[in-house]
Amino acid sequence: MATHIATSMVSTMLRASNGIQVDAAPVKPARMLRLYDIENCPYCRLVRETLTELDLDAEIYPCPKEGERFRPEVVERGGKAQFPYLVDPNTGVEMYESLDIVAYLYETYAQRDLPLKWKAGRLQTLGSMLASGVRMNERMAALPSRQPEYMLELYSFESSPYARVVREQLCNMELPYVLRNCGRTQLREWLLPNLRESLNAEPEPEAGQENRRWLFEREGRVAIPYLYDPNSEQGMFESDAIVDYLEATYAA
Numbered sequence: 537m538a539t540h541i542a543t544s545m546v547s548t549m550l551r552a553s554n555g556i557q558v559d560a561a562p563v564k565p566a567r568m569l570r571l572y573d574i575e576n577c578p579y580c581r582l583v584r585e586t587l588t589e590l591d592l593d594a595e596i597y598p599c600p601k602e603g604e605r606f607r608p609e610v611v612e613r614g615g616k617a618q619f620p621y622l623v624d625p626n627t628g629v630e631m632y633e634s635l636d637i638v639a640y641l642y643e644t645y646a647q648r649d650l651p652l653k654w655k656a657g658r659l660q661t662l663g664s665m666l667a668s669g670v671r672m673n674e675r676m677a678a679l680p681s682r683q684p685e686y687m688l689e690l691y692s693f694e695s696s697p698y699a700r701v702v703r704e705q706l707c708n709m710e711l712p713y714v715l716r717n718c719g720r721t722q723l724r725e726w727l728l729p730n731l732r733e734s735l736n737a738e739p740e741p742e743a744g745q746e747n748r749r750w751l752f753e754r755e756g757r758v759a760i761p762y763l764y765d766p767n768s769e770q771g772m773f774e775s776d777a778i779v780d781y782l783e784a785t786y787a788a
């Protein structure tokens with residue numbers, strides 16, 4: 537497990553400041569965005585980073601190699617098995633191409649100019665490829681699972697090395713989930729959860745940080761990742777515990 541987390545941390549470091557800090561989009565989609573995604577795909581990562589940075593939630597439909605659950609939907613809708621694929625039920629737009637999706641999210645929901653780093657999108661793609669490279673040994677092929685009746689909900693931000701491990705497991709098991717983005721807006725949120733506890737410095741989430749606030753009100757603290765399973769009404773912290781729960785509950 538230690539090396540498993542270590543390479544996830546390297547991935548996080550390679551993406552530097554991406555997928556952490558929030559500058560929330562002023563317009564929130566009324567109906568949830570849908571993203572057909574492969575966790576360790578460098579292109580899909582760019583879209584998920586943008587979702588964190590704009591504080592947009594999305595339904596994630598995992599499409600690992602050899603996956604049979606959601607891949608056919610993408611071929612039916614768009615004509616080819618290429619990921620990421622975004623479906624926006626609010627506008628009827630459906631699209632391939634990570635950098636086009638990033639630009640679309642900025643234009644539609646952030647309603648501001650594309651930041652410079654995304655204008656240099658090819659550089660971002662290159663960096664994201666390096667971050668994927670260090671996680672290459674993590675399986676991206678489908679693991680058989682039973683599909684839950686209600687979608688699981690994952691409280692996550694893109695760059696969290698611990699949340700990544702959970703997202704990989706959800707992807708491999710082809711378990712669809714609601715990605716509840718919990719990027720950071722305050723300096724104190726950078727303190728690790730156990731340090732916050734000993735310093736008695738649990739930051740109260742700011743107004744507008746709805747996902748962090750929900751977690752804070754439910755559990756009295758915020759730590760990422762957090763999985764909520766509406767099927768069992770159970771919620772849990774700790775990436776190891778979440779991965780064990782997914783295997784015990786949904787592996788076929």
Ligand SMILES: N[C@@H](CCC(=O)N[C@@H](CS)C(=O)NCC(=O)O)C(=O)O
Pocket residue numbers: 574576577578579580601617618619620632633634635
């Ligand atoms: N230019 C596309 C490239 C997307 C792409 O090549 N995605 C790969 C996954 S990393 C893919 O869809 N491969 C087909 C497959 O996995 O079946 C983009 O930026 O979205």
